[in-house]
Amino acid sequence: MTRYTISQIAEALGADLFGDATVLVTGAAEPADAGPDDLALAMDPKYADGLGQGAARAAMLWDGADWQGLGLKAAIVVRRARYAMSGLTALMDPGPDIEPGVHPTAVIGEGARIGGGAAIGPFVVVGRGVRIGANARIAPHVSIAEGARIGDGALIHAGARIGRNVRIGDRFIAHPGAVIGADGFSFVTPEKSRAEAARETMGDAGDAEQAQSWTRIHSLGSVTLGNDVEIGANSCIDAGTIKPTKVGDGTKIDNHVHVAHNCEIGRDCLFAGQVGIAGSVKIGDNVILGGQVGVVDNIFIGDGVVAGGGTVILSNAPAGRVLLGYPAMKMETHVETYKALRRLPRLAATVAELQKAVPKPGAND
Numbered sequence: 001m002t003r004y005t006i007s008q009i010a011e012a013l014g015a016d017l018f019g020d021a022t023v024l025v026t027g028a029a030e031p032a033d034a035g036p037d038d039l040a041l042a043m044d045p046k047y048a049d050g051l052g053q054g055a056a057r058a059a060m061l062w063d064g065a066d067w068q069g070l071g072l073k074a075a076i077v078v079r080r081a082r083y084a085m086s087g088l089t090a091l092m093d094p095g096p097d098i099e100p101g102v103h104p105t106a107v108i109g110e111g112a113r114i115g116g117g118a119a120i121g122p123f124v125v126v127g128r129g130v131r132i133g134a135n136a137r138i139a140p141h142v143s144i145a146e147g148a149r150i151g152d153g154a155l156i157h158a159g160a161r162i163g164r165n166v167r168i169g170d171r172f173i174a175h176p177g178a179v180i181g182a183d184g185f186s187f188v189t190p191e192k193s194r195a196e197a198a199r200e201t202m203g204d205a206g207d208a209e210q211a212q213s214w215t216r217i218h219s220l221g222s223v224t225l226g227n228d229v230e231i232g233a234n235s236c237i238d239a240g241t242i243k244p245t246k247v248g249d250g251t252k253i254d255n256h257v258h259v260a261h262n263c264e265i266g267r268d269c270l271f272a273g274q275v276g277i278a279g280s281v282k283i284g285d286n287v288i289l290g291g292q293v294g295v296v297d298n299i300f301i302g303d304g305v306v307a308g309g310g311t312v313i314l315s316n317a318p319a320g321r322v323l324l325g326y327p328a329m330k331m332e333t334h335v336e337t338y339k340a341l342r343r344l345p346r347l348a349a350t351v352a353e354l355q356k357a358v359p360k361p362g363a364n365d
Helices: 006-013 045-053 081-092 194-201 330-356
Strands: 016-019 027-029 038-042 057-063 074-078 179-182 221-223 236-238 245-247 322-324
Touching: 006 016, 006 074, 006 081, 027 081, 038 045, 057 081, 074 081, 179 221, 221 236, 236 245, 236 322, 322 330
Parallel strands: 027 038, 038 057, 057 074, 179 236, 221 245
Antiparallel strands: 016 074
C-alpha cells in the first residue's frame, strides 16, 4: 500500500498546505466515510458537516476554509476543485498491474520492436512489424495487428484491439474493448440503391419490391491518432477507405462512441458516451459533444462547437455555435421552441373554445 505525505500531495497539485506536513494518507475518501488514513475530499463548504462524521486527520478543502476549526491536523487548500481532483487521482492511481518485460504467454510477431521499459501482459498478440514505444503498458488479451505504430508511454487496457497499420502518438490510453482500425461500414449496390433514391427525392425510395444486394468497399486507409489521445471502453474508430481516419492531439473519447470511416477530428475535442459520428465528417478543434449526440455524414463542425446531450446535427455547424435539439439549432432557439411546444395543448384548447363561440356559416339562415 502506497503512503503519501500531505506535503507530497500539495506539491504535486501546486496547492497551499496548512498544518502538519508529515501526516500520512493511503487514499482519498468522501468526508463522512474517511478514516484516519484517508485524505477527506471537502472542496466545497457543503461538505463541511461530513468532516465531523468521519475520522479524517487531513482534508482537501475549499479556498478560505477554517481548517483548524474543522478539527484537522493538516489541510490542502485548492481553488479549482475538479482540476485538483485530476492531479490527485493521477498521483494515486497505480494503473493495471503488469509485470515489466514480455510475459511468456505473449506472442510477438516477426520483426516487431518493443521499446525499453515496456510491460507486455499475458496473452497479448503483437503482429509482424509492429513498433511499440518506450514504457508502454499493455494489459492481457490485447491484440495489435501487423504494421501498427504506437508511441511512447501508451497504456492499453485489457481486450483492446489495434488494427493493421494504425498510427498512434505518445501517451495513448485505450480502455477495455476499444477497437481502433476496424473496417468502415461502407457498402454499395450495382444499381442505385433505395437509400440513394430516398436521399435524392427526400421521400421516394423507389420500388420496394426490387431486390438489392450489398457489396463491401474495403478500408485501406487505417487510422491515425495524435499524442495524448484517450479512447473509452468499447468505443470504435473505423479505418478510412483510402486515406486514414484522423484524430488530433489531446482528444478524449468516452465509452460506446463510434467514429466512422474517413472522419477528421481536430485537437482537444471531448466526446461523451454514445456519440455517433457518421462517415467523412470533419470536426474542428475544441469541439464538445454531449452524450448521445448524432452527426450525419459529410458535414463540417467548426472549432469550439458545443452540442448538448441528444442533439442530432444534420448540417454544417459554424465555429463557436452552441447547439441543442433534433434537428440541431442554436441552444437559445431550441429552448424557446420547446417552451412553445409545451404551450401547444393549452393553445389547442383555447382555439377549440373560440371555434365553439364562432357561428358556423349558414347557421342562422
